[in-house]
Amino acid sequence: MRTIHAVKVATILPILFASANPIVNGDFQTGALVPSTSAYTQSADKLPAQTWAITSFDTLNPSWTDFRDHTTGDASGYFMVVNGSATGGGPSWSQEIVVLPNTHYSLSGWFASVNAAAPAALEFRVRDAPGVIATYAFQLPNTAAVWTNMTCQFNSGSASVLTVEVWDTTALAYGNDYAIDDLSVTVLPQLRITAFLPLQTTLSWSTNAVGFRLETALSLPAASWTAVTNVPAVVGSQFTVAVLATNAQQYFRLHHP
Numbered sequence: 001m002r003t004i005h006a007v008k009v010a011t012i013l014p015i016l017f018a019s020a021n022p023i024v025n026g027d028f029q030t031g032a033l034v035p036s037t038s039a040y041t042q043s044a045d046k047l048p049a050q051t052w053a054i055t056s057f058d059t060l061n062p063s064w065t066d067f068r069d070h071t072t073g074d075a076s077g078y079f080m081v082v083n084g085s086a087t088g089g090g091p092s093w094s095q096e097i098v099v100l101p102n103t104h105y106s107l108s109g110w111f112a113s114v115n116a117a118a119p120a121a122l123e124f125r126v127r128d129a130p131g132v133i134a135t136y137a138f139q140l141p142n143t144a145a146v147w148t149n150m151t152c153q154f155n156s157g158s159a160s161v162l163t164v165e166v167w168d169t170t171a172l173a174y175g176n177d178y179a180i181d182d183l184s185v186t187v188l189p190q191l192r193i194t195a196f197l198p199l200q201t202t203l204s205w206s207t208n209a210v211g212f213r214l215e216t217a218l219s220l221p222a223a224s225w226t227a228v229t230n231v232p233a234v235v236g237s238q239f240t241v242a243v244l245a246t247n248a249q250q251y252f253r254l255h256h257p
Ligand SMILES: [Ca+2]
Pocket: 027, 028, 029, 069, 070, 071, 072, 077, 078, 079, 181, 182
């Protein structure tokens, strides 16, 4: 008996297609925070805890390392710097986004410590109207000025509007200082078998999934995955690919290279 299983494997790599990103100005390239908000106070020198600023290089705080943003890496780029909460307040960054209901999403951001002392423990929180639907806690590096990607996944459930937030959770005044850049939310496509004929099966996934490629392997765990070179057709809102099904078993995944 021949069986073909479609499996979805999420990428942990940065999402490259900002056009599909419902977060507006997540790269801070306007030089301003809006339309994002912060529960902290805007401050030029950022010396007090629970303050923030948008900068292109000079973090101003004399204890902090100066460095370029993640988006451009040069003087044209801006990022958010935060002196974390001493009392557990927050969020330090927040934005309301429009989403498709019952859809899997990837949430990604780039973070750096601005001081090697007491690097911040941060948390993504995604909330709908009733409350928090997803959290992801992560620790920033104990080396300053090293941009690090953090990614988590969530499902929008019945919501069409969600709020995405960044919190620092250590409640320390000393240290607990960090930089944020290139926040993005991207649809994670569902790979489905939509037709199963003798010796041929058809796989499909959303055309919103720009940049994903179909790959296959004959066993799991796979030592390597091979790209399916058949050019996808577009049927409605779906990419579709028909493949030969002549193996005893075969697995497929979508991968964002
Ligand atoms: Ca930036």
